[in-house]
Amino acid sequence: MTSLRNKVVFITGASSGIGLACARIFAADGARILMAARRLDRLKKLADELRAAHKVPVHAFDLDVRDQPAVERAIAGLPPEWAAIDVLINNAGLSRGLDKIHEAKISDWEEMIDTNIKGLLYVSRAVIPGMVKRGAGHVINIGSIAGHELYPGGNVYCGTKFAVKAISQGMRIDLVATPIRVSSVDPGMVETEFSLVRYHGDKEKADKTYKGLTPLTPDDIADAVHYCATRPPHVNINDMIVMPQAQAGVLVVNRV
Ligand code: NDP
Ligand code: 8X3
Numbered sequence: 001m002t003s004l005r006n007k008v009v010f011i012t013g014a015s016s017g018i019g020l021a022c023a024r025i026f027a028a029d030g031a032r033i034l035m036a037a038r039r040l041d042r043l044k045k046l047a048d049e050l051r052a053a054h055k056v057p058v059h060a061f062d063l064d065v066r067d068q069p070a071v072e073r074a075i076a077g078l079p080p081e082w083a084a085i086d087v088l089i090n091n092a093g094l095s096r097g098l099d100k101i102h103e104a105k106i107s108d109w110e111e112m113i114d115t116n117i118k119g120l121l122y123v124s125r126a127v128i129p130g131m132v133k134r135g136a137g138h139v140i141n142i143g144s145i146a147g148h149e150l151y152p153g154g155n156v157y158c159g160t161k162f163a164v165k166a167i168s169q170g171m172r173i174d175l176v177a178t179p180i181r182v183s184s185v186d187p188g189m190v191e192t193e194f195s196l197v198r199y200h201g202d203k204e205k206a207d208k209t210y211k212g213l214t215p216l217t218p219d220d221i222a223d224a225v226h227y228c229a230t231r232p233p234h235v236n237i238n239d240m241i242v243m244p245q246a247q248a249g250v251l252v253v254n255r256v
Contacts, residue, residue: 002230005030009229010085012065012123013092015042017192018142018225021218022089025226027054034082036063036074037092057081065092065119075126084134087229088127090120091142093160095198098153109156116160120167128171131180140225141168143186145241151250157198161186165239172238181236183228188243189253190216212255213246 009026013019014035027033027050035058037043043060050058059082063074093116096108124139131137146154147161168184175182195206221242228237246254 002233003030004087004229006032007086008032008034008082008084009087009089010034010036010127011089011091012063012119013037014046014060015039017194018187018190018218018221019089019091020046021222022091022225023050025219025222026087026229027056027058029226029230030054030056031087032056032082033058034078034085035060036065038062038064065123066114068118068122071119071122072126075123083130085127085130086136087138087140088123088131089140089142089225090123092119092123093142095157095194096200098198100153101155104153104156112156112160116157117163117167120164124167124171128175128180132175132178135179137180138183138229139171139180140183140185140228141171142221142225143168143184143239145186145188145243145247145250147184147186148241149250154250168239172236179233181233183237184239185221185224185228186239186241187216187221187224188241188247188250189213190218190221192218213253214244216242216244 004026009031011019011022014023015037023033023035023046033050035043040062047058047060061074065071096111097104141164143164144161146158147165150158168182171182191210195209196203199205224240224242231237
């Protein structure tokens with residue numbers, strides 16, 4: 001097993017859902033939690049909670065992963081005790097809209113591509129050189145079942161997650177001669193703020209997504225991420241697809 005005690009675990013998008021659950025499970029295991037998102041107020045609350053519950057060091061900062069110079073500055077300017085990132089969890093991401101290709105808003109496309117693909121790349125480009133230099137590290141990308149299958153209106157969101165799948169594979173190829181591991185955790189339906197964001201705040205529509213089935217919880221996915229991170233150093237979990245029992249594919253859902 002790889003011990004996470006005192007390891008620096010950097011989680012993007014830790015202010016909600018899967019990222020927040022990852023912060024909790026890694027803190028419970030004694031890791032030092034470095035976390036970022038745009039909503040710093042939420043991160044500050046979470047930092048207080050983690051310090052009190054697990055007595056671990058926590059460093060939270062405000063970051064928009066779409067802003068490449070800001071990403072570079074933030075990583076380069078980390079206090080020395082936080083600079084050696086051991087585990088990077090590229091989790092920040094979102095969907096916007098569920099519209100047909102000829103009807104969708106261009107701004108929704110831009111936001112998904114800028115966050116899910118370009119943001120993940122900016123953070124990775126800033127963090128991985130240090131891992132290579134130190135000869136240690138693990139990158140865990142949060143993909144999706146939407147990176148394996150398409151559904152109506154999923155066009156661009158699915159495209160971004162297919163890109164994450166390709167980028168994860170590309171990272172593994174480029175880093176194979178180093179000790180760095182690259183994993184991808186690809187969930188099906190997880191009840192988070194994801195659908196609320198997809199439907200631009202329409203709670204009624206968002207709630208319908210999870211009606212009639214037991215969806216995954218953020219803790220279920222954090223558990224999978226933690227499993228990847230704690231394998232022995234010679235074991236790399238390439239890709240974990242994690243689905244609710246009642247979901248056999250993006251379009252095959254048993255609702256009762
Ligand atoms: P949430 O909406 O609950 O959380 C998304 C997180 O991403 C928030 O912390 C948000 O923080 C952060 N984020 C979004 N945009 C940016 C940005 N530009 N810069 C920094 N942080 C950002 O959704 P989930 O927890 O469900 O989503 C996490 C990941 O899981 C995403 O990559 C998503 O695609 C993926 N996923 C989700 C599934 C689901 O069914 N829920 C299934 C499969 C994959 P803030 O707004 O404060 O910046
Ligand atoms: C989120 C899951 O099925 O809405 O990635 O695309 S899905």
